[in-house]
Amino acid sequence: MNIAGKTYERLTVLKLSHKKGHKTFWLCECECKKLTTVETYKITSGLTKSCGCYGKEIRINRLKKHGLTNSGIYNTWHSMLYRCENEKDPRYKDYGGRGIKVCDEWHDLNKFYEWAINNNYKRGLSIDRIDPNGNYEPNNCRWATRVIQMNNRRNNNYITVKGRTKTVKNWSRITGLPYTVISSRLSRGWNEVEAITFPVSKTRKYVHRDSP
Numbered sequence: 001m002n003i004a005g006k007t008y009e010r011l012t013v014l015k016l017s018h019k020k021g022h023k024t025f026w027l028c029e030c031e032c033k034k035l036t037t038v039e040t041y042k043i044t045s046g047l048t049k050s051c052g053c054y055g056k057e058i059r060i061n062r063l064k065k066h067g068l069t070n071s072g073i074y075n076t077w078h079s080m081l082y083r084c085e086n087e088k089d090p091r092y093k094d095y096g097g098r099g100i101k102v103c104d105e106w107h108d109l110n111k112f113y114e115w116a117i118n119n120n121y122k123r124g125l126s127i128d129r130i131d132p133n134g135n136y137e138p139n140n141c142r143w144a145t146r147v148i149q150m151n152n153r154r155n156n157n158y159i160t161v162k163g164r165t166k167t168v169k170n171w172s173r174i175t176g177l178p179y180t181v182i183s184s185r186l187s188r189g190w191n192e193v194e195a196i197t198f199p200v201s202k203t204r205k206y207v208h209r210d211s212p
Helices: 040-044 053-065 072-085 109-118 146-155 168-175 179-187 192-197 200-210
Strands: 011-020 023-030 035-039 126-129 141-144 158-161 164-167
Touching (some): 035 040, 072 109, 158 168, 158 192, 164 168, 168 179, 168 192
Antiparallel strands (some): 011 023, 023 035, 126 141, 158 164
16 A cells, blocks of 8 residues: 555655565654654554644643643643754753753653652752753653752863863763762762772772761
């Protein structure tokens, strides 16, 4: 069956993409202009109506009825998606433009809302990525004050050791020390050399020595 050139729901079939076993996949353009690849059966049966935007609209409309779109959690969710996925957003270059993504699970506002409530969301807190170079996903995010966020950003600054200037993330890769260990040391006031060279096994002894 050749369905190229036809339109189903919000999808216009552009051309054959590939075949996998007995399944045929087509490259489609959604009404929102996003490209997506969909199996023949899902297109012709109406099982897949869009690139995913239709489902998002339904969820948002449902949440509007419950007043959730006026909440801080919704505003955080909406802003997070826009700066990672909307190239017209002025913050895109610092997020999506750097390869930072929002995990598939959190494209569902209900899932994000559930995570937020179960992870101590309070008004006045902002979502913070523990690894500033990592994605927005449950294992890399927390609710934090502005002070914590600023400290986290500071840990992502370039630091120079023995004439070599790199980010904390890169020093972690070079030394083999966990990113969180180096970041924690810097936030506690360790100097840059010791933060990236002191063995993890001796960390407790070192901290105890400097403790009052």
